[in-house]
Each structure stands twice: as structure tokens, then as C-alpha cells.
Amino acid sequence: MSKKTSSVNAATGAYQRAVELLGLKPNIARALEMPDRELTVEVPFRRDNGEVMSLLGFRVQHNNTRGPFKGGIRYHHHVDLAEVRALASLMTWKTALLDIPYGGGKGGIAIDPSKFSVHELERLSRKFFRAIDPVIGPNIDIPAPDVNTNAQVMGWFMDEYSQAHGYTPAIVTGKPLELGGSEGREHATGKGTAITVRETANKNDVALDKSTVVIQGFGNVGSFTAKFLDEYGCKIVGVSDVTGGIHEPDGLEISSLFDHNYKNRTIDGCGQGKNITNDELLTLECDFLIPAALGGAINKENADALNCRFVIEAANGPVTPKAAETLWEKSVPVIPDILTNAGGVTVSYFEWVQNLQQFKWELEDVDTKLETKMVKAFQEVYNIKVEKKVPMRIASFMVAIDRVARSFQLRGV
Ligand code: NAD
Numbered sequence: 001m002s003k004k005t006s007s008v009n010a011a012t013g014a015y016q017r018a019v020e021l022l023g024l025k026p027n028i029a030r031a032l033e034m035p036d037r038e039l040t041v042e043v044p045f046r047r048d049n050g051e052v053m054s055l056l057g058f059r060v061q062h063n064n065t066r067g068p069f070k071g072g073i074r075y076h077h078h079v080d081l082a083e084v085r086a087l088a089s090l091m092t093w094k095t096a097l098l099d100i101p102y103g104g105g106k107g108g109i110a111i112d113p114s115k116f117s118v119h120e121l122e123r124l125s126r127k128f129f130r131a132i133d134p135v136i137g138p139n140i141d142i143p144a145p146d147v148n149t150n151a152q153v154m155g156w157f158m159d160e161y162s163q164a165h166g167y168t169p170a171i172v173t174g175k176p177l178e179l180g181g182s183e184g185r186e187h188a189t190g191k192g193t194a195i196t197v198r199e200t201a202n203k204n205d206v207a208l209d210k211s212t213v214v215i216q217g218f219g220n221v222g223s224f225t226a227k228f229l230d231e232y233g234c235k236i237v238g239v240s241d242v243t244g245g246i247h248e249p250d251g252l253e254i255s256s257l258f259d260h261n262y263k264n265r266t267i268d269g270c271g272q273g274k275n276i277t278n279d280e281l282l283t284l285e286c287d288f289l290i291p292a293a294l295g296g297a298i299n300k301e302n303a304d305a306l307n308c309r310f311v312i313e314a315a316n317g318p319v320t321p322k323a324a325e326t327l328w329e330k331s332v333p334v335i336p337d338i339l340t341n342a343g344g345v346t347v348s349y350f351e352w353v354q355n356l357q358q359f360k361w362e363l364e365d366v367d368t369k370l371e372t373k374m375v376k377a378f379q380e381v382y383n384i385k386v387e388k389k390v391p392m393r394i395a396s397f398m399v400a401i402d403r404v405a406r407s408f409q410l411r412g413v
Pocket residue numbers: 147189216217218219220221222240241242243278292293294295314315316341342344345
């Protein structure tokens with residue numbers, strides 16, 4: 001199942017259930033569900049051979065009740081308005097859940113960036129940012145990296161905006177450190193995921209130093225999650241990436257694996273563990289299974305075969321709604337994406353604050369503040385889960401929607 005389908009369905013179902021449990025009036029529920037604005041732009045740009053090519057780009061601004069719209073811009077050939085719309089709403093709930101003063105947005109261009117040169121991508125990125133200029137601003141809408149966009153693309157965006165409006169690093173987050181990026185942003189999502197695992201262990205009397213972990217995906221999120229969990233004393237018994245997986249029941253040596261992967265951008269050839277497939281990896285016995293690669297990785301075909309005590313959703317939408325039902329019946333708690341992977345947007349917010357203050361924080365400040373935010377959000381969700389006897393996903397949506405709905409009503413329509 002595609003990422004699009006899984007995250008859209010999971011979010012829609014959870015939103016509706018949470019709204020019912022909160023007793024939200026239907027007119028308020030509808031106002032909060034629908035996006036505030038959807039912009040579609042045509043982006044012509046010149047290819048290296050002189051030809052002009054034109055692509056569709058999108059920016060969806062879902063809700064700005066609690067602050068400027070906030071969310072990434074992705075480059076992927078599957079991008080369409082429906083996907084961007086669903087992802088924009090997830091950002092509203094994620095920022096509200098972490099109590100960050102932002103709303104939610106998302107953008108994208110329907111392109112396979114691997115088929116274009118760096119110069120072509122730069123020209124395209126600049127033209128796209130110019131096209132959405134009328135609806136963005138450091139207090140209006142603040143984009144960030146997402147699938148296939150990175151710090152370099154943010155640098156081009158920042159430069160393009162600054163040429164028109166004066167030096168404005170706060171227009172995007174996820175920038176290179178040299179252009180106002182934040183210390184700690186690179187590892188933020190992995191660190192937040194590791195904190196989520198630790199809090200889950202604490203609430204369920206699982207000793208972290210005796211626990212076992214399996215991670216699917218060893219990119220930015222998966223590799224840093226492994227690094228921090230290793231520091232907590234967890235035994236990482238299996239990891240994978242797009243090339244396949246490795247299994248070592250005695251525990252992988254994470255420090256050398258991390259370095260190998262950082263250098264080669266793959267775990268392939270690391271010389272550790274027994275080679276297994278990604279399907280086999282998901283069914284390994286462990287305490288914490290952490291899908292950190294794709295949407296829909298855990299679905300109705302494989303959910304019943306899982307052999308873990310907890311699923312920690314580090315990727316966006318890795319557990320489909322049908323799989324979530326199966327796991328609920330098997331009493332396997334799922335800690336949802338909008339909580340688990342919120343470390344990234346939290347440190348993006350810290351980056352924006354530093355840009356507005358024109359004052360750089362030390363790494364320790366960033367990490368401490370991230371820790372505080374993650375632990376507080378986890379506790380709030382956990383309290384609702386216990387009080388209302390609902391899964392953590394529904395509890396997360398309840399906390400988030402309640403926060404937005406209160407602000408919405410206080411601001412007045
Ligand atoms: P990444 O591109 O750095 O890494 C992705 C990893 O997944 C790579 O190791 C890749 O080899 C692996 N992978 C790809 N296809 C696979 C497959 N079919 N089977 C197994 N592994 C596969 O991406 P990332 O930044 O680590 O993001 C991972 C997930 O986390 C995505 O769903 C992303 O949307 C989500 N996320 C990321 C951040 C962030 O700050 N990076 C924040 C929130 C959510």
C-alpha cells in the first residue's frame with residue numbers, strides 16, 4: 001500500500017473518532033478538517049539542454065489558528081493535491097500536539113528529482129518558491145525539507161525569498177548551519193523517536209537495558225534512532241534499508257554500523273549479522289519494532305505475523321488502519337507518528353526562534369528543550385489514553401484537536 005493511502009486513511013479515521021470522543025460540534029469539526037487554502041502553481045523552468053519544461057507544484061495551508069502554517073515541501077513523482085492536503089492536516093495536529101505555536105501546511109512538486117541535474121533542481125526550486133511567494137512569509141507560512149528535499153534546497157529557497165524581501169532566514173527551516181540552521185536538527189527526529197521508546201518502556205515496566213529493538217529503514221531517522229537507543233542500553237537485533245536487512249540476536253555493533261552507513265549511505269557491506277529480507281525483518285521477535293522508512297510498511301498482509309510488544313511509528317503512516325485494528329486485537333500498542341516523529345518539527349521551531357532572535361543556541365540547549373517537549377507531549381497523550389481507554393493514536397488526536405478547537409473558539413470566527 002502506498003504511503004499516500006495509509007497516512008490519509010489513518011489520519012481521517014483517527015480524526016473522526018477523536019472528534020466524536022471530544023464531543024466537538026459538527027460545524028467546528030468541519031472547519032478544522034478542511035484546509036484554509038490550496039494553491040496550485042505551474043512552474044516553468046529551463047533544462048540544461050535549453051528546453052523549457054513545466055511542472056505542477058502545490059502548497060496547501062491547512063490551519064493557522066495557533067500560528068503560521070508549517071510543513072515540508074517534497075519532490076516526488078507521486079505528489080498530487082490529495083496527498084499534500086492530507087499531509088498538511090497531519091502537520092496541524094503534530095504541531096498542536098507538541099504545543100508549538102504553528103499551524104499545518106505542506107507542499108510539493110510532482111517530479112522524480114533523480115532524473116534532473118543539480119542546476120536544473122536549483123532553477124526549478126527558485127521558480128517554485130517565487131510562485132508561492134504571495135502566500136508565504138516568516139510569520140505566515142514557513143516551509144521545510146521533506147522527501148527528496150534537503151538543506152541545500154532550503155538554502156536556495158531562503159536566498160530566493162531574501163532577494164525579494166531582504167535577508168530572511170526565518171522563511172524556511174532545515175537550512176544548512178552556515179545559513180542559520182540549528183544545531184541538533186539533523187538528529188532531532190531520531191532523538192525524539194528514542195525518547196518515545198524510552199517513555200513507552202517506562203510506562204510499561206520494560207527495562208531498556210534488557211530490551212530488544214528492530215528498525216526498518218536506516219536513513220536519517222532510523223540511524224539516529226539506533227544511535228540514541230544504543231546509548232540508552234537497548235540491544236538492536238535487526239535493521240534494514242532499501243537493500244535488505246541484517247539480523248544479529250546478540251545485538252548489532254551500532255557505532256561502527258552508524259559510521260559505515262553515514263559514509264556509504266547504505267548498511268550493505270557493513271559485515272555484521274545474517275542477511276535477511278525486509279519482510280523477514282518485520283517479523284523478528286523484539287520488544288520495540290520501529291518502522292522508519294515507508295508508509296504502509298505494516299499492513300493487513302503482515303500485521304498478524306508481527307512478533308513485537310510495541311510498534312513505534314517513526315515514519316509517517318507506516319501502519320495502515322487495517323493493521324492497526326489487528327494490532328489492537330493482539331494487544332500490541334502502536335505509538336503514532338504524530339507523536340513519535342515530532343522531534344523534527346520541534347527543532348525546526350527552535351531554528352525559527354533562533355532566526356527571529358538572531359541568536360544561536362548551543363546543542364545542549366536544543367537537546368534539553370527537545371527532551372522537555374517530547375516528554376510533556378507523551379505524558380499528555382498517555383493520560384488521555386488511560387482516562388478514555390483509547391489507543392495512543394486516538395489520544396494524540398484528542399489532545400491536538402482539543403488544543404486547536406479551543407484556540408479557534410477563543411479567536412472567534
Ligand atoms: P531517508 O531518506 O533518510 O531514509 C529512508 C531509509 O529508508 C533509507 O535507509 C532507505 O534505504 C530506507 N528504505 C527505503 N525504501 C525502503 C524499503 N522498501 N524497505 C526498507 N527500507 C527502505 O528518510 P528519513 O528522513 O529517515 O525519513 C524516514 C521516514 O520518516 C519517512 O517516512 C519520513 O517521512 C519520516 N519523517 C522524517 C523526518 C525527518 O526529520 N527526517 C521527520 C518526520 C517524519
